[in-house]
Amino acid sequence: MKLIELKNISKTYQMGDIAVPVLKDISLEVERGELVALMGASGSGKSTLMNILGCLDRPSSGEYWLEETEVSNISNDARAAVRNRKIGFVFQSFNLLPRTTALENVIMPLSYTAEHLSDAERLKRGREMLTRFGLGDRFHHEPSKLSGGQQQRVAIARALINNPPVIFADEPTGNLDSHTSEDVLQMFKKLNRDDGITIIIVTHDPDVAEHARRVIHIHDGNIVDGLFVHSANAAASGNGKEKS
Amino acid sequence: MKLHSTVMMALRALRRNPMRSMLTTLGIVIGVAAVIAMMEIGKGSSAAIQNSIATMGANNLMIHPGTAASGGVSFGSGSVMTLTPQDYEAMLRECPSILYAAPVVRARTQAVYGNRNWVPSSMMGTTPSFLDVRDWNKMSEGENFTERDVLNGNKVCLLGKTVARELFQGDAPIGKEIRIKNVSFKVIGVLGPKGANMMGMDQDDIIIAPWTTIKYRVTGSNLSTSNQSDSSSSSSSTNSTSTLYPGQKATLYPERSETQTANTLMSVRFTNIDHIMASAVSTGEIPNAISEISKLLRERHHLREGEPNDFHIRDMTEMTKALSSTTTLMTNLLLCVAMISLVVGGVGIMNIMLVSVTERTREIGLRMAVGARARDILRQFLVESVVLCLAGGAMGILLGHGGSLLVRYFLNWPVETSPAAIAAAVLVSAGVGIVFGYYPAWKASKLDPIEALRYE
Numbered sequence: 001m002k003l004i005e006l007k008n009i010s011k012t013y014q015m016g017d018i019a020v021p022v023l024k025d026i027s028l029e030v031e032r033g034e035l036v037a038l039m040g041a042s043g044s045g046k047s048t049l050m051n052i053l054g055c056l057d058r059p060s061s062g063e064y065w066l067e068e069t070e071v072s073n074i075s076n077d078a079r080a081a082v083r084n085r086k087i088g089f090v091f092q093s094f095n096l097l098p099r100t101t102a103l104e105n106v107i108m109p110l111s112y113t114a115e116h117l118s119d120a121e122r123l124k125r126g127r128e129m130l131t132r133f134g135l136g137d138r139f140h141h142e143p144s145k146l147s148g149g150q151q152q153r154v155a156i157a158r159a160l161i162n163n164p165p166v167i168f169a170d171e172p173t174g175n176l177d178s179h180t181s182e183d184v185l186q187m188f189k190k191l192n193r194d195d196g197i198t199i200i201i202v203t204h205d206p207d208v209a210e211h212a213r214r215v216i217h218i219h220d221g222n223i224v225d226g227l228f229v230h231s232a233n234a235a236a237s238g239n240g241k242e243k244s
Numbered sequence: 245m246k247l248h249s250t251v252m253m254a255l256r257a258l259r260r261n262p263m264r265s266m267l268t269t270l271g272i273v274i275g276v277a278a279v280i281a282m283m284e285i286g287k288g289s290s291a292a293i294q295n296s297i298a299t300m301g302a303n304n305l306m307i308h309p310g311t312a313a314s315g316g317v318s319f320g321s322g323s324v325m326t327l328t329p330q331d332y333e334a335m336l337r338e339c340p341s342i343l344y345a346a347p348v349v350r351a352r353t354q355a356v357y358g359n360r361n362w363v364p365s366s367m368m369g370t371t372p373s374f375l376d377v378r379d380w381n382k383m384s385e386g387e388n389f390t391e392r393d394v395l396n397g398n399k400v401c402l403l404g405k406t407v408a409r410e411l412f413q414g415d416a417p418i419g420k421e422i423r424i425k426n427v428s429f430k431v432i433g434v435l436g437p438k439g440a441n442m443m444g445m446d447q448d449d450i451i452i453a454p455w456t457t458i459k460y461r462v463t464g465s466n467l468s469t470s471n472q473s474d475s476s477s478s479s480s481s482t483n484s485t486s487t488l489y490p491g492q493k494a495t496l497y498p499e500r501s502e503t504q505t506a507n508t509l510m511s512v513r514f515t516n517i518d519h520i521m522a523s524a525v526s527t528g529e530i531p532n533a534i535s536e537i538s539k540l541l542r543e544r545h546h547l548r549e550g551e552p553n554d555f556h557i558r559d560m561t562e563m564t565k566a567l568s569s570t571t572t573l574m575t576n577l578l579l580c581v582a583m584i585s586l587v588v589g590g591v592g593i594m595n596i597m598l599v600s601v602t603e604r605t606r607e608i609g610l611r612m613a614v615g616a617r618a619r620d621i622l623r624q625f626l627v628e629s630v631v632l633c634l635a636g637g638a639m640g641i642l643l644g645h646g647g648s649l650l651v652r653y654f655l656n657w658p659v660e661t662s663p664a665a666i667a668a669a670v671l672v673s674a675g676v677g678i679v680f681g682y683y684p685a686w687k688a689s690k691l692d693p694i695e696a697l698r699y700e
Binding site for chain 1 (some may be wrong): 249253259261434492606607609610611612613614615616618619620692693697
């Protein structure tokens with residue numbers, strides 16, 4: 001079952017009089033339950049692709065089907081609702097609200113959810129989510145009192161609070177040491193394996209991409225070998241990067 | 245998103261930077277406190293000013309009888325006698341806008357005590373409530389006469405300060421007897437000083453007595469003294485004989501000259517009085533009082549539709565104007581001060597909110613990424629600024645009220661709490677929050693989530 005289907009997506013930025021094509025006619029399919037790494041050098045267009053996939057940006061042309069719904073041409077408000085319900089974001093710099101407790105950070109997206117949960121319900125869900133990520137004793141800690149790994153776990157809990165089918169992680173380990181990186185990646189794998197959540201990780205680090213079952217390489221706005229599917233233990237993705 | 249959770253979110257956001265929030269609201273706090281304190285002190289002083297202007301007679305009304313005219317020649321106000329004591333009683337009874345009313349009968353003649361004599365500029369026969377009408381209850385000695393004195397036509401009188409000084413030269417006047425037109429009056433009180441009126445006439449140069457006494461004992465039944473058309477056109481001798489015998493009983497039906505009878509067809513009244521003085525409940529009620537009185541008197545005098553009034557009502561327009569212009573001036577002045585300080589406070593709010601939007605760009609981007617719509621962001625920042633302003637307004641109200649209480653306590657200035665000002669302060673501070681918070685909030689809501697997330 002296709003979760004994501006991109007059909008001939010292009011994105012062109014207008015810089016004054018010059019049109020700069022960033023994505024050139026990209027078609028891509030991601031099945032439900034995949035763990036995909038999106039790799040590419042800076043300037044390759046992977047961030048733009050990520051933004052389009054995350055419903056933060058619109059393609060200049062092409063179709064984007066998310067869960068059998070065309071989302072490239074819907075209104076801003078509708079896209080906000082899609083982001084809220086169907087997509088979880090994990091960022092490189094965690095992006096937690098400063099001077100706000102872990103629990104409040106986690107339940108923040110719920111306040112934008114259309115059907116209103118009661119405060120008690122929200123808090124309950126937030127606590128469950130934090131406990132699941134081993135932060136049961138950190139509910140009322142502010143981000144500045146948490147380690148990098150803990151902060152990223154709070155961010156993952158936040159991304160999952162609305163039970164989205166897909167999580168986009170933009171360089172999730174970029175600000176973490178190798179040990180915590182491994183930790184976070186294991187967490188993603190576990191989510192992918194146990195809960196069937198589709199995870200798309202944007203990275204330029206081959207060691208991170210190694211964990212993915214499939215690596216999509218982007219080069220100059222084109223997918224180089226996106227259809228190449230790795231088995232879970234195939235460590236060949238590192239070579240794939242060299243090819244691009 | 246529910247308003248309640250938005251407000252909670254705003255409070256949390258503001259709590260993240262308590263020092264800045266406090267400093268931001270300071271502008272509003274000071275503005276609102278100044279407004280409240282000024283309003284309360286100003287209202288107190290303007291009430292005090294109104295009071296003292298009211299003592300000058302600003303809410304007084306004078307009802308004069310109408311004009312007689314003969315062959316195109318009008319004889320001026322008061323030339324016919326149409327007002328009766330019953331008129332004033334009915335006014336008191338039936339006009340809700342009238343607080344006090346008193347009939348006035350005037351005389352101008354000499355008062356004698358021992359070897360001294362004096363002609364007071366006004367000698368009035370009236371009822372005890374005259375002093376209420378003129379707000380003149382402060383006696384410097386003795387006391388006012390009573391309704392019983394009026395009913396019995398007792399020979400008692402009150403002296404104005406000037407009369408007392410001229411006749412008694414420092415002696416105690418209370419209990420002494422003075423002679424007015426060979427009738428001896430017992431002095432039972434000396435009025436408090438009132439000074440000159442707006443025309444520069446000495447208001448203390450006055451003798452006040454029950455109107456029945458003045459009417460029947462001093463001016464006798466000479467009911468046409470005020471009617472100059474009579475004395476000039478007719479040579480009725482009945483009046484002159486009666487003046488010889490003061491104190492004689494009043495004739496039941498006042499004589500009317502032929503001209504009068506010819507010109508004004510009206511029912512005969514028993515007794516007339518020179519004019520009626522009334523005071524309205526408040527200065528603002530004067531127009532109501534005037535219309536009530538006209539209606540009542542027209543009815544009582546059986547005037548048909550279209551017939552002119554046989555009386556005139558005068559109010560103290562000049563004084564009322566002075567009064568209302570003083571108050572409006574004061575209010576406008578206060579309003580200006582209020583506006584300026586609130587605008588300054590509002591600009592402060594806008595400034596800080598703009599800084600806050602810039603500083604929280606990443607937060608805004610994040611919120612948009614997790615599903616906040618533009619209007620959610622707009623609402624969040626707007627609510628934040630309104631909450632800031634309302635909190636500032638609340639503090640300002642407390643501070644301003646406290647300040648005005650201190651002023652009352654230490655300086656003894658009159659202070660009046662003004663619920664309207666408090667309500668206005670709340671509304672205005674919320675308004676300032678919306679007006680000056682809108683631009684930053686709008687700016688925040690127009691951010692591009694991608695840019696905002698990347699913002700350093």
